[in-house]
Amino acid sequence: MTSSMLHAVRPLFPVFNLWAGLRPFLRRGVVAVTLLLLPATALSEEGGPLPQKIQPLSLEEIVRMGLEASPKLWEQRSMIDRAEAQLGQARAGRLPRMDYLQILSLVPEAKGNAVFSPSSRSDLLNNLGPFTRLELNVSQPLYTFGKLKAHIEAAEKGLEAKTASLARFESELITTLKELYYLIQLNEDLYRLVADTEKELGKAVRKAEELLEEDPGKLTQQDILKLRYGYNRAAGKRLEIDKARRLIHGALRSLLYFPAGEDFELTEKRLKPVNVALDGLETYKKLAVLRRPEWKELQAGIEAKEAELLAQKRQYYPDIFASGILLYATAPNRDRQENPFVLEEFNTFWGGAYLGWRMALDFGMPKKVAEKRAELLALQHQQREASTGMLLQVEKAYRDVVEKQKSLQFAREARRNGRALSVLSAASFYLGLGEAKDVFEAFQMYTEGAAEYYLAIKDFNMAVAELARVTGERFLDSGGPEEHRQDG
DSSP states (O other), X not given: OOHHHHHTTSOSSTTOOGGGGGHHHHIIIIIHHHHHHOSOGGGGSTTSOOOSEEEEEOHHHHHHHHHHHOHHHHHHHHHHHHHHHHHHHHHHTTSOEEEEEEEEEEEOOBOSOSSOOSOOGGGXXXXXXXEEEEEEEEEEEXXXXXXXXXXXXXXXHHHHHHHHHHHHHHHHHHXXXXXXXXXXXXXXXXXXXXXXHHHHHHHHHHHHHHHHHHOTTTSOHHHHHHHHHHHHHHHHHHHHHHHHHHHHHHHHHHHHTOOTTEEEEESOOSOOOBOOOOOOHHHHHHHHHHHOHHHHHHHHHHHHHHHHHHHHHGGGSOEEEEEEEEEEEEOTTBOOOXXXXXXXXXXXXXXXXXXXXXXOOOTTHHHHHHHHHHHHHHHHHHHHHHHHHHHHHHHHHHHHHHXXXXXXXHHHHHHHHHHHHHHHHHHHHHTTSSOHHHHHHHHHHHHHHHHHHHXXXXXXXXXXXXHHXXXXXXXXXXXXXXXXXXXX
């Protein structure tokens, strides 16, 4: 974000310093998200082509579209497809393996048998005839001492880990989409607030000029200059907030991958607190253990490594199998040899079945077992560390929601009182009973209170969104907004 956008949320009056506290929020919520995700915001700037189609979207629809369009999620889905294919390969290890071989060639004529033949060896390339040979080998595993079962389990847990990884990326994307959604609403409310302030101060300037003409001793030029300063300040800030509003809108549009000529607008443009009924902290800790994707991904990864370690240890044991073979060969220009002690390669048909066992003698096997054991231990250490960290995240997010909820109540009352004071001061001034500085100070207090209220709503909504993320839930709110008084 440029410095001019940061100025868009600075005080409308010299003594109004509330917005200084917004800078970390803006850096986190706009700079870290918007600039990384918005390579083409020029489409939404003034002077660009107007969109031909405007689609109204709710938060749920934005989340759905974002999840469907994200290239990162499509990459994760491809990894799931790969894991499913690996699971299919592991399960196929229980099925018989068939090898089929067929060859076609030409062979010289051969008559007679092993005792007498009229054919001459000098006629090696004469009287060539067709020759074909077919071989079919079927091998069925009977007992592998747990190797096949371990490979299948490792593949199943690998699939679970990839599925949990997809859920983790989805959770992070949902949080980003929610933040952009609330930022758009916040900018709309701030724009409306500054526009209303500009309008009221403009009226106050005109009224002050009328009073000065009627009675020069009632007002001073300094009073009018203060009001004009506030009016011009508000007009400038309105333009800067409008720029920020366009930029954040473009960031969300980019995440949704709207085609050229299409755009969106929010069905609910006002920022409202989500309606959430908080349970106890322990409830959310249990939810995190049961549902959080990061926990599932790590647990499935550990179980997959355990299965891989077991499969590697079982390599010390043989594979017992049953096998069958079928051989057919024919060469019409050669006599079939009937003597069982003569090897017949060209005219034969026979088959058989047998039991066998196969064992790999690999002197590097102990090192492979040690490698798998080290990988398993590393994941187990990560799990112990992650267990503590995840529960701390849940507690922090929960306490943030409680704190933001209380702060929202105080901000609502402050805004309400500031609004009443501004209306009363303006009415008194228009009736000639109040002073210009009272109007100036009243609008300053109201603007500060209203801005703090909107920020409190946004912070509360994002605290709920963060609690949803760290507990593995997409939405914790019931969908209904709390009571929200509009500016009038």
